[in-house]
Amino acid sequence: MGQWRAVLNAPNRPRRTQWFSPLVALLTALTATVASIIPAGAANPGTGNASINVIKTVGSVAIKPNLALQFDVNASSAIPGDTLTYTATVTNSGSTMTISGAIRAGNNGNITATVADYYDEVEYYNSSNKTWNPVAGVEASQPGYTPVVRSPITTGMTLTLSPVVSQGVTYPPSGDPVLGTSIVQMATATWNYTAALTLTRNQVAALASPNVGGIRNVVHLEVTPRAASQGQPFGYKQDFTDPFHTQSAAAQNAVVTITPPASGAVRFDSSTTPGLASIAPGASVAVQTSYVIPAVAAKGGSESDSAYQGRLAAVNGSVLTASAAATASGPSGQVSAPNQSASTTELVPILGMTKSGPPTARAGTTASYPLALTNSGGAPASGLEILDSLPGGGAGTVSDVPASIPAAPNGQATATATYTIPANQGAGDLTDTASVTWHDARSNLYGPVSSDFKTNVTQSLSGATLTLAPTTAGPNVTGTSQALTATLRDASNNPLAGFRINFGVTGANGTSGSGISDAAGHATFSYAGANNGTDVAQATISVSGVNLQSNTSTIGWITPTQVISTSTVTGNFYAEPTSSASFVATPADTPVFAQSFPTIDFNPPSGIVNHNVSGVGTSTRPFTDVTTDLQSNFMGTIVAQGNNAQAGVGSMNGFDAVFTSTFVVSTAGDVTLTIYHDDAFIIGVGGGATRVSGVYEFVPQPSTTAFNGYNVVGAYNASGER
Structure with missing residues (x-):
């Protein structure tokens, strides 16, 4: 049989093994x-x-x-509004x-x-x-x-x-x-x-x-x-x-397709990128496209905070994936590279807020509400705005708002809301609501989310006092006005503002009105008196079942028949040594007694009071006032006495007296006062009266009376005396 045999190749050219058989x-x-x-x-x-x-x-x-494809994105994490740049590099690797x-x-x-x-x-x-x-x-x-x-x-x-x-x-x-x-x-x-x-x-x-x-x-x-x-x-x-x-090893007519997240594919070929027409072995061609991450949809009007935060949580940490593919033609047909993908984690800030506060507070006081802020998202929050609101349009003041809050797990911060509860706030629950909005680094707006806290308000009028001034006034000239001031203070004597105080007047000039207490707790009311007689005024307030009544004020009204007339005269009598030859009483001294008189006609000389049959004269003891009618006719006498003492006798053989009254002026103008005196006197008139002329000897300086500080309009005095 035949034999297989390998023929050695000649050194200058290749040959193949073959039969060594003839046929x-x-x-x-x-x-x-x-x-x-x-x-x-x-x-x-x-x-x-x-x-x-x-x-x-x-x-x-x-x-x-052989096509190789590398696909990259410029950011591993990003927030809405960021631009993601995708780069696809196609390489003919062999x-x-x-x-x-x-x-x-x-x-x-x-x-x-x-x-x-x-x-x-x-x-x-x-x-x-x-x-x-x-x-x-x-x-x-x-x-x-x-x-x-x-x-x-x-x-x-x-x-x-x-x-x-x-x-x-x-x-x-x-x-x-x-x-x-x-x-x-x-x-x-x-x-x-x-x-x-x-x-x-x-x-x-x-x-x-x-x-x-x-x-x-x-x-x-x-x-x-x-x-x-x-x-x-x-x-x-x-x-x-x-x-x-005999054939080219180049990649011919390459096509690169990039598909960004939630977006249509972007195709690159030799018409957009000439290098893609032929890529030699070992050569590369890169293409790029971009994608802007859309903002998260705003919170819906009826969307709950939990639903909104849940929607943000679903976005936070979500993966944005883009893909790339590449194909080309070769001597034996089309070739392709394994598809590639690139991912970016989307991050957003997610704020939550928890409000706390006092369980109870008194109306008229300021309540403080701590606000605990938490960022559970993967991006920092900035540009925070916190609003504090109450029913009826009230608003609190928010302080210590942080400029930014870092991302989780270190995203904690605090702020404080304060609200001054109106003094007239009714007793019961008061709901204080705070809401927060925030931004990310691209200024995208998020929120609002809110948190509320209920405080039980107690009424500040419990134990409060209401006083009315003046307690007495007049006699006022009819046709003029009388101002009344009510003062409202709480149980700690602090003024209460913002309360409506009612005023009621009964008597000759019955009327009513109201005023709002100011920061000092004062509310004022003025009314005109048209009729002679006496009025009684009182202030009242009623809030949430608490009723307060002030003291009463008595106001007298007259229609003067003279240009000027006097009200009741109050006399204060001070015991002094009989050896004293001058007026020595001071405002710091305590009078032995005080007494009211209709007129000042003490121990008048004869002929001054018409038909004076009292026998009272300049040497009468005790000191006695002779009363008269409007025509200066004798009406009777009043002894200056009180507290078991009489002026001019006994323990008050020597005395000083200070008389105070009110002039009722019907018409502005000059008035002449005739004063009968045994020795020195000083007369002062307040209320804007000014001196015109008359006796004015040794007027004390400053030219005001020692008692009450009235302007001195007349004096006959010893040198240096007040």
């Missing part, structure tokens, strides 16, 4: 003859060494560019060369051969240094078997083998389809194969070089049983045309 026809005849003696598939263990003949065919060779064909192993020995090892590799011939250089390969061995010939390279190739059913050949039931294959004498095992070589940019450049003088696919099998001394010379080297000499 293929002869081999066929010999094979047929042997087959007639030993039928194919008949096992014959025989003796000696296993031997096979190996043939490999290359049916097709194809190349395609090529994949795919070789397909068949491998045949025919048993030309006298015993059954079992495949124990094989390798497949591709190599090229460098004409410059006249060497064969491996490109990629694979090798596989049965466990425990040591190969005689090792592959020059075992990386860069993926070999897919499919056994072809053949008589006399038993392929492995699983696992590697070659290792363990059993081939009886004269039988031939066949495997269809596809070898995929992943080539780097440098390998592509090397294969495309004009220095490449050839390229071949080498297969080598080793079988058992076979003596080590016999070697394992079973291989085949199949030449094929270098595809990189």
